[in-house]
Amino acid sequence: MAQLIDGKALSIQVLQQVASDVELLKVESGIVPTLAVVLVGEDPASQVYVRNKMKRAREVGIGSREHRLDADITQNELELLIDALNNDADVHGILVQLPLPAHFNEDAVIASIHPDKDVDGFHPLNVGALAAGRDTLVPCTPQGCMIMLNQIHPDLSGKHAVVIGRSNIVGKPMAMLLLQANCTVTIVHSHTQDIESLCRNADIVIAAVGRRELVDADWIKPGATVIDVGINAIEIDGKRKLIGDVAFEAVAGVAGAITPVPGGVGPMTIACLLLNTTRAVKRQLPRSTVMQFGVEVENS
Ligand code: NAD
Structure with missing residues (x-):
């Protein structure tokens, strides 16, 4: 039976690290790291995601600002808000919850966020920097996957990884x-x-598709x-349940390690x-302040 990679337990370790970083920033520079989350419209799933993000932010001492906007605001109104957040020195991260209602140009909204405040890592400059192998703000989900993979493979060098989904x-x-x-x-x-x-040739399979139990045991190398x-x-018996892209029970019988959904x-x-x-x-600190922490930063 495969080893379970416990994302919940691992996330607590990451959050503890974040909490101590936040504390250090407060003590040494008086900065309260602050995240602004922008939610447009009433999408129920987005509301749950935003609520969870804000709750976790508060738990680690990160300041949070929530901007809830009506679904019928214009592109220009949304970009004006983002512009104000870009220019607000007390806001360090900006997250626009996606998807936006259909009348928005999502790419233009993403591009309007200052790259150094782009905590989702979706801005074209950050995407390009990642592709060029530079230090940058990296999208959260793949970053989390890398931390989980490193638990099993401290050295990933030479492994064959298949990513399902582009x-x-x-x-x-x-x-x-x-x-x-x-x-x-x-x-x-x-x-x-x-x-x-x-997939059968892969040492690592990452399933990011959105098709329930697409990946079965006979896709996986032992x-x-x-x-x-x-x-x-x-829905099972009237109850809502979340399942992944992997047929968990069957694949766990073949794989060496596997992540559950949820958790x-x-x-x-x-x-x-x-x-x-x-x-x-840290990207927004002037170099003199950064050196107090001994943290390397590129943007000064
Ligand atoms: P997406 O719809 O943007 O992309 C899906 C990808 O899967 C596409 O590239 C498509 O080509 C590919 N695909 C579709 N059908 C396929 C098939 N039969 N075989 C192979 N590939 C196929 O979705 P996304 O935003 O990348 O998200 C993927 C899944 O991950 C969704 O279920 C989403 O809810 C989930 N997700 C989870 C988290 C998290 O934090 N756990 C974060 C982001 C997305």
Whole structure:
């Protein structure tokens, strides 16, 4: 039976690290790292995500500001708010909860966030920096997956990783991080032929698709590590349940290590958002202040 990679337990360790970083920043520079979260409209899932992020932020001492906007505000109104947050020295991270209502140009909204406050790591400059292998703000979900993978493989060098899914949020940045860690990376997607045999060759499989239990036991090489990013809501006997992209019970019988859903990637994603908020603070400090912490920063 595969080893369980406990994202919940691991996220507590990351959050403890964040809490001590926050404390250090407060004591040594008087800065309260602050995250602004912008929620447009009434999407129930987005409301739950935002509530969880704000709650965790408060728990680690990060200041939080919530901006709830009506679904019918204009692109210009939203960008004006982001501009104000960009120019507010007391705000260090800006997160616009996605998806936005259909009338918004999401790419333009993402591009309007200052790259040093882009705690989601979606701004084109940060995407480019990641692709170029530079130190930057990295998307939270793949960052969480890397922390989990490192628990099993402290050295990922030479491992063959298959990433299922090529979204800008998960699949592509995941592949970039694995490449940086010297993995051999295959990205597969909805147009790929014979995904199963590509997966069967992999030491590591990352499933980020959004199709319930797509990955079955016969896709997995014995002993491989399987990270399940997928979140699929189903109803069983009138009760809502979350399941992943991986057929957990069956795959756990073959894999060497596996993440559960829930309790795997999800908690790590929020922990990495808060980690990114402290990293964003450090990117915004002038070099003289940064040196007090002995922290290296590129933007001075
Ligand atoms: P997306 O819809 O943007 O991308 C899905 C990708 O899967 C696409 O690249 C598509 O080509 C590929 N795909 C679709 N059908 C396929 C198939 N049959 N075989 C192979 N590839 C296929 O989704 P996303 O934003 O990348 O999210 C993926 C999943 O991860 C979703 O379930 C989402 O809810 C979940 N997610 C979880 C977290 C978390 O914190 N746990 C964070 C982000 C996303």
